[in-house]
Amino acid sequence: MQLAEFAAGIIHRFLYPPNIPVLLARGTSPGPTLLVTAGVHGDEYEGMRAIYDWFASLDPTQLSGNIIAIPVLHVAAFHAGARLSPLDGANLARVFPGNPDGSPTEVLAWHFEREILPLADAYIDLHSAGTSFVMPQLAGYDASDPASFALADAFGASVLWGHPVIAPGRTVSAAKSRRIPWIYTEMRGAGRVHPDDLAFLLRGLRNALRYLNILPGELERVPVEHHLFGDGNVDASITTTNRGFLVTDLAPLQEVRQGQLLGALTDLTGNLIESFHAPVSGVIALIHARPLVDSGEPLFLITQRKS
Ligand SMILES: [Zn+2]
CATH class of the missing domain: 3.40.630.10 (Zn peptidases)
Structure with missing residues (x-):
């Protein structure tokens, strides 16, 4: 052109x-x-x-x-x-x-x-x-x-x-x-x-x-x-190898501490499949928005504040 x-x-x-x-x-x-x-x-x-x-x-x-x-x-x-x-x-x-x-x-x-x-x-x-x-x-x-x-x-x-x-x-x-x-x-x-x-x-x-x-x-x-x-690579998000309902009360820009519970995945009958904890302290930059999650989808992305 x-x-x-x-x-x-x-x-x-x-x-x-x-x-x-x-x-x-x-x-x-x-x-x-x-x-x-x-x-x-x-x-x-x-x-x-x-x-x-x-x-x-x-x-x-x-x-x-x-x-x-x-x-x-x-x-x-x-x-x-x-x-x-x-x-x-x-x-x-x-x-x-x-x-x-x-x-x-x-x-x-x-x-x-x-x-x-x-x-x-x-x-x-x-x-x-x-x-x-x-x-x-x-x-x-x-x-x-x-x-x-x-x-x-x-x-x-x-x-x-x-x-x-x-x-x-x-x-x-x-x-x-x-x-x-x-x-x-x-x-x-x-x-x-x-x-x-x-x-x-x-x-x-x-x-x-x-x-x-x-x-x-x-x-x-x-x-x-x-x-x-910090890293904005969605491919490096916290993810899961399971399929299920994601339950979380996090909001974008919320501060989280290392080890803090981020959310839980349950099956159709409500049984817990997997819990997700923050691998590092930081700020929530991305959250999965649909309640039904498929294997491999990004669930949470944590980044840092500029020092
Ligand atoms: Zn895009």
């Missing part, structure tokens, strides 16, 4: 071959390009909604630079209402930089990484806790990159989460490899789109444009109430 092929001062809506929806706003003045994606996981709907709402409010003649937004990157997973691909079972956020000769999800990653990501001067990947989990509303950043922290700080989130290590395979690890500053968001999820999450995203995306000088105006600052630090 070549940005110069698109007329300035208007919004373009098109499908990137074969079926990925793209919104492109080309400003009438030159400037940087902000890339925003949602729907890397097909059951995370807040970012999808927010991108369309955001574009409805944009006037490209006010922009110095460009915005490329993909409301649903993993279209097959979206149509399946699922986090993972129905075509190959893959997680799009684990297969980057992709493979042109691989599975459908790997091919998708390959094309995005080669053809769209390099156009970005900054990248925001909109995730949420989706239909299976509950998480705090937050902006996550690369703690080894001051430009990533600066973008997260400007976005305006009351919860920031710095990651000292970025696991491979993510959209954001692909951006890091290309030296493109990035952040991502999480929102409460739990199977719904909350109006407060949409407001959070619209303010954050507007702030990002102002921070990048694509849009004139002052940042709308938000006090940081929780600054988390």
Whole structure:
């Protein structure tokens, strides 16, 4: 894709071959390009909604630079209402930089990484806790990159989460490899789109444009109430090898002590199958939201506060 092929001062809506929806706003003045994606996981709907709402409010003649937004990157997973691909079972956020000769999800990653990501001067990947989990509303950043922290700080989130290590395979690890500053968001999820999450995203995306000088105006600052630090790898969550009902009264951002009971898994008749205790002290960053749990699903993720 070549940005110069698109007329300035208007919004373009098109499908990137074969079926990925793209919104492109080309400003009438030159400037940087902000890339925003949602729907890397097909059951995370807040970012999808927010991108369309955001574009409805944009006037490209006010922009110095460009915005490329993909409301649903993993279209097959979206149509399946699922986090993972129905075509190959893959997680799009684990297969980057992709493979042109691989599975459908790997091919998708390959094309995005080669053809769209390099156009970005900054990248925001909109995730949420989706239909299976509950998480705090937050902006996550690369703690080894001051430009990533600066973008997260400007976005305006009351919860920031710095990651000292970025696991491979993510959209954001692909951006890091290309030296493109990035952040991502999480929102409460739990199977719904909350109006407060949409407001959070619209303010954050507007702030990002102002921070990048694509849009004139002052940042709308938000006090940081929780600054988390540590691994954000959901794959490293506390999990189970059993199937059953999860009973827990934890809430996101709750402090837990090492050894504290986090929850219990019971069978259909109420017999205890397994109890879960905190392996370390810290802050709850993710909780399984559906009462019925399958073997292998993440149940709890604990991280630390920034010291
Ligand atoms: Zn996600």
